Amino acid sequence: MRTRTKAAHDSSALNKFTRTAEVAADDVIRQYSTSFGLATRLLGSRHRTHVRNIYAMVRVADEIVDGVAEEAGLDAAARESVLDDYIARTHEAMRTGYSTDLVLHAFALTARASGIGEDLTQPFFDSMRADLGSPGDGADADGPVAYDEAAHASYVYGSAEVVGLMCVRVFVRDETLTDDQQAEVVAGARALGAAFQNINFLRDLADDTERLGRSYLSGEGRLTAADKDAWVATIRQQLADARATIPLLPHDARAAVRAALNLFEGLTDRADATDVDELYGTRVRVPGTAKAWLTARAVMTTWRERT
8 A cells, every 4th residue: 555645756756857857958968068068067066957957958959950950851841840849848848847858847947946037048049040041951052141240249149148147047046246246247147158159150160151051250251361360359358258257156156167268268269370261171179188277277266266
């Protein structure tokens, strides 16, 4: 005869499902990002799972529009339908705290715990929808979809800056900040997200242009050497703005943010040292030994703050 109450059984079942969902989200980051995955290991335990849950949700959405659905044989209309369904299920999970989709279940719990609302998720999905309008594989003869300054700013805000803002809501959920400090933290998160996205645009020039049919960094076609130098300068300023706000974050988030920033600063250095024509054929990377040093430097800087 069963002695457990139904309520106890339900709680146990939900906890088990949630743990499984978090493992699934963790596996997404392990499969898709060595650099970001490395940085998240430096987060305090109260933040780590939440940030991985955010990454998993946005990664799945990005894969819908960046080729996986197309490679599976879905035409443009079907891909749009899949994205619409994913958006609806994300927002439903955020409202209810539950989804049959493991990644969305994990993300919903993070969103509800950290105050992440549709004010951040909808701009993200708007940028993902913009990518559905790109030619994709077999881009037509008119060439890649070009982003002018306004379109670039809107796309980067939705695709990257709001992800930084989601992470900040995780980091400061138990903190008390003044209005000025809150504004600085928000500005830093946006700057870091924009820097990450812009350096990724530089290192992915070939894939974005030739396979996906997108020109994120120029409204006038192929980048010139002067264009590349200007973008490198912009990225360096964004990284500097973000670095200045790290001391406002809780101590158990700083090493991870610094490590991610250091790694992307290393990528920026390598892009800066690479000819623009070569960037259209080579994806710059930071070697493993350099990643280890940049990560260790972040840890040491944060440790010195505590001591």
